[in-house]
Amino acid sequence: MKLTSRVALNLSLVMIPVLALWAALFYVAVVDEINDEADDALEGYAELIIIRHLAGRELPPLNDGSNNSYQLRPVDSLYAATHPHISYQDVAWYIPEKGETEPARVFTTIFCNNRAEWFELQVATPTFEKDDLLMTVLGCIIFLCFVLLIVGVGLTMWVFRRAMRPLYRLLHWLDRYLPGHEVEPLSNETDIAEFNRLNEVAEQMVNRAEELYDRQKQFIGNASHELQTPLAVLGNRLEWMLDSLHLDEEQMAEVLRLLSTQRHLVRLNRNLLLLTKIDNQQFPESVAVDLVGLVCAEQEILSEMYEERRISCTLSLPENFVVVMNESLASILVTNLMRNAYLHSEEGGKVRFSIEGHSLIVENEGDEALDGERIFERFYQGSKREGSTGLGLALVRAIAESYGIALHYAFEGGQHRFCLTWPS
Amino acid sequence: MLMSVLMLAIALTARADGDRLIDREQLPAKAREFLATHFGDKAVSLAKVDREIFDLRYEVVLVDGEKIEFTRSGEWDEVSCRYASVPVEIIPKAIYSQINQRYPDVVVRAINREFKHYEVKLSNGMELIFDRNFRLTGYDD
Structure with missing residues (x-):
């Protein structure tokens, strides 16, 4: 509920009983x-x-x-002594001139x-005129109370909304803020001390968040950069051990396992570095890339790689679909999605790649929906797979975001469906 | 809210007012004295006390049709003799002489003593207004 509506509602709830009481008392008095x-x-008239x-x-x-009308009649002193000298009554009064009985x-x-x-x-006076008057007064009071209520609530809402304008400007500004993007200056001039303070605090918080975000990004970048060399050295040493030392079979198997872990580490590190570079917009050069060619080439590689799992693949592609992107990023984008589909397919499963209009759609069979909110997060892995770094979909999202490509995940009819839509 | 309370107060006190018939003896002493001085022992046809919200008034109708109104303390503030003339002694001398000068043939039908002025009704239908110092300040005809 909006603040103004809440204020209007509360005000009405308070005003209705007060106005009703006021109206009732006013009516009684009238x-x-x-x-x-x-x-x-x-x-x-009697006195006259x-x-x-x-x-x-x-x-x-x-x-x-x-x-x-009146009646004057002589009475005896006994009657005078035994009857009240002043009395009012509401009766049905017979008016001889009219030949009618009226309430009087x-x-x-x-x-x-x-x-x-x-x-x-x-002396008698008919009361219907008085009754008419009272009805009119009652009608007027009710009408005026309603008008008063509506005008009161309306005016309050108007004044309130005007007074709260800086708050809504601040909220809109906060809505527009995205971490990692440029912070637009907050222009929210106001004389109100509270709102000025709020503006100040909001700006400080946003700047601080931005600073922390930058520092974190830098840290990941630096760390993965620094790790590259030791990891390479480690790989070389392990290979040297295999080649030069005369190891028995058990030792060799252990070293090979170490080497496989080292390769995983290298890939993980490379992907982290790549993510940082994408976030820092370090892939400026763009060329026209034909996605159809990319998909076809990648599909050939993948069908060979996963041959033993007998995954059937359907392609539904137009003649070409050219987008302007950095070539290697386009390749990462497409291959990561397609590899992901193959990787997470059961033996004998089906995958499908299609391009419709401005959208690239990647589908594979699955048992249940994934957490659509979290699958694009770094290191989120619903079900652990051999050879998965947990960064593939995070890379996809980073690339999509940097080019303004809409990325959607849906689960329909036993199919995971990833859809990339380029802006037209 | 304050308004409501005020209205409630008015509504409640309004119930307390109304007229009540009284005897001549129940009038304040000053009022009885006034009647005896200026109207002799003329019988009272009707005497009542009129309770307003913050005030109390006495109204007396004499058997010849004169009507006199008194304040709470028994001071007169209106004498009206629609079919006769107001006793001359009641009218302040300064006012009476001015009326006599201007309109020698008329009689005074009613005199009304307000907080700041006097209103005098004459038999020719005129109404004169005098201030506290008996200066003529207005007509109404």
């Missing part, structure tokens, strides 16, 4: 005020009638065009005149 005002108006009556003036007509608010009061005669006055 209802109360409206009822109060309606009662006040009724009282005012009482004062006119007391002053002996003409009373307002019963049907004066307003919806209010009735105010009843008892008063006396200067001859000590008692009167009871009832």
